[in-house]
Amino acid sequence: MQQSRLENSRAIVTGASSGIGEGIARAYAAAGASVIVNFRSDEEAAERIVKDIREDGGVAEAVQADVSTPDGCARLFEAADEKFGGIDILVSNAGIQRDAAFTDLSLEDWRKVLDVNLTGQFLCAQEAVRRFRGQGLDPDRSPALGKIIFTSSVHQAIPWAGHANYATAKGGIKLLMETMAQELASEKIRVNAIAPGAIKTAINRDAWEDEQARNELLKLIPYGRIGNTEDVAEAAIWLASDASDYVVGTTLFVDGGMMLYPAFREGG
Ligand code: BGC
Numbered sequence: 001m002q003q004s005r006l007e008n009s010r011a012i013v014t015g016a017s018s019g020i021g022e023g024i025a026r027a028y029a030a031a032g033a034s035v036i037v038n039f040r041s042d043e044e045a046a047e048r049i050v051k052d053i054r055e056d057g058g059v060a061e062a063v064q065a066d067v068s069t070p071d072g073c074a075r076l077f078e079a080a081d082e083k084f085g086g087i088d089i090l091v092s093n094a095g096i097q098r099d100a101a102f103t104d105l106s107l108e109d110w111r112k113v114l115d116v117n118l119t120g121q122f123l124c125a126q127e128a129v130r131r132f133r134g135q136g137l138d139p140d141r142s143p144a145l146g147k148i149i150f151t152s153s154v155h156q157a158i159p160w161a162g163h164a165n166y167a168t169a170k171g172g173i174k175l176l177m178e179t180m181a182q183e184l185a186s187e188k189i190r191v192n193a194i195a196p197g198a199i200k201t202a203i204n205r206d207a208w209e210d211e212q213a214r215n216e217l218l219k220l221i222p223y224g225r226i227g228n229t230e231d232v233a234e235a236a237i238w239l240a241s242d243a244s245d246y247v248v249g250t251t252l253f254v255d256g257g258m259m260l261y262p263a264f265r266e267g268g
Contacts, residue, residue: 005241007032008141010084012076014038014067014124015094017045019201020151023229024091024236025049029058031237034084037062038076038094059084067094067120073127086135088142089240090128092121093151097203099163110165117169121150122176125191129180132189142242143188149239150177150193151232152251154258157195170195174251181249190248192239197255199227222265223256 011028015021017039025037026049035053037060039046046062053060063079065072080087095117098109125148132146155163156170173193181191198217200208208214208226218224235254238244253259 011089027233034059068115113165197258
């Protein structure tokens, strides 16, 4: 891996105390970025990640914030200002699942998932755009005024029984991202998304922990393996770097082919 792809960049990664967010935060720091490692409740995990990053010579700060509130998002950008002197990259990643069959899905769990996974991404992205504008373009730093990457999911496109709240939020991210990209590209703000498939993290432990579940899951992945957070982090580095300067409004699927309707290998 090239180590310097994000040198001189300052990034916020929301939901970075575990899973895909943790993987992206670690990889960004290793690629040279200064990183705000956002957590909501697991301070210990966030501080451990920051400690590891610093021991490897990287720059990171753990910042508590609930991204589903405007104040929470604002706090992240204030921390980036204070610690790093500004912000170049937002990875709007924080997400949760509260799964239930459709008629069992409580209003509370519907709202909770929409609040974090969609409204939270909207609020932090809105704050990012305001901050980018306030800072102004610095061509010595980057041809872009700023970059926003949403963590979406294959479920922005694949319906998912038992997960109506989650799939709705991810479908919403798709058009939020595309609308923002269309609206903001002329200001040199690049907005894109990464749509992971089954990545081995705590959120989908039930799908990979025991052998039977894992074999069922693998039937959905043509490439024949479950993804890891590094697979997603590599894509996130590229999308945040100027190597992808002409990539605007795209969803990059990192899913081992899950989007390819693998059931049709045998049917249809
Ligand atoms: C979900 C995981 C799931 C994956 C593939 C992700 O967005 O969070 O639980 O394994 O999609 O279905």
